[in-house]
Amino acid sequence: MTHHHPDHDHDHDHGSDLSPVEARVRALESLLVEKGYVEPAALDALIEMYETKVGPHLGARVVARAWVDPAYRARLLAEATPAIGELGIGGRGGEHMVVVENTPDTHNMVVCTLCSCYPWPVLGLPPVWYKAPPYRARAVSDPRGVLAEFGVSLPETTRITVWDSTAETRFMVLPLRPAGTEGLSEEALAALVTRDAMIGTGLPLSPGSGEIRP
């Protein structure tokens, strides 16, 4: 059939476009639905959840709570999964969480050298650079160089520890609480905690840096 689009400047006058990769994904999905392995409504719900509900704002709540509540911090470092669960956060990809704490002497960084294992419940889905081979290789071989590229320079005396996430164990960094935040509420503190600070490729924002979310 032929369809004309007088109002549009199309260079063809037939049909719709589906890229090869889009067609392959539709092929897999339609086959899997027919065979009863997946349900379209469940797929849509999953996508909506990761597009709108799960993200680093959840990990930031965990960090802020640990900053203001020493007992919570102790529970978080001792056994992260239930401590995170106390805030109503958990689920797939976070069944066995380990939280590693930055100190004035030690900076922690998280990588998945095998593929892209990442603590979804607290950070959402990983950024592209986390999944890319350059980061996965260099986080281990040259962590200080990687940090420099992220704009983080640490004193020479600071020890850098790199943690390799797996499908079973996923790490999150508890960053140091920034100076000058003594009077801030837990909510205001959470607004300072960036995704990269919880991966260890960044540091929390400073108060008044203009990045504070309402």
Added chain:
Amino acid sequence: MSAPQPQGPFAAPWEAQVFALVVSLQEAGLFTWGEWAQALGETIRPEEGEQAADYGRWLSTLERLLAQRGVADAGSVEARTAAWLRAAHATPHGQPIRLENDPGHHAHPSLRA
């Protein structure tokens, strides 16, 4: 900068679809996360640089696992992909693309849209 919107995790709708398929199949018990991570690690080749990080690697890993587990072989995936491309071609621009729009659809009475 105030109230930054969280950047979406997917660059395109198909990436989200692949992600959702993999999560659903893992939860349906077709493979464990350990098996998935192992297979994904084998698919990603370091020399591909940043490109290796997109969901295209998830797609090819998923196809390989589905073939290995006897769920969908390469031939049936190819045939169904071709059917979707024909369906798109036959669908007026701006309307939803449905598999039954494939002019060859009647040749596959078992297909459901």
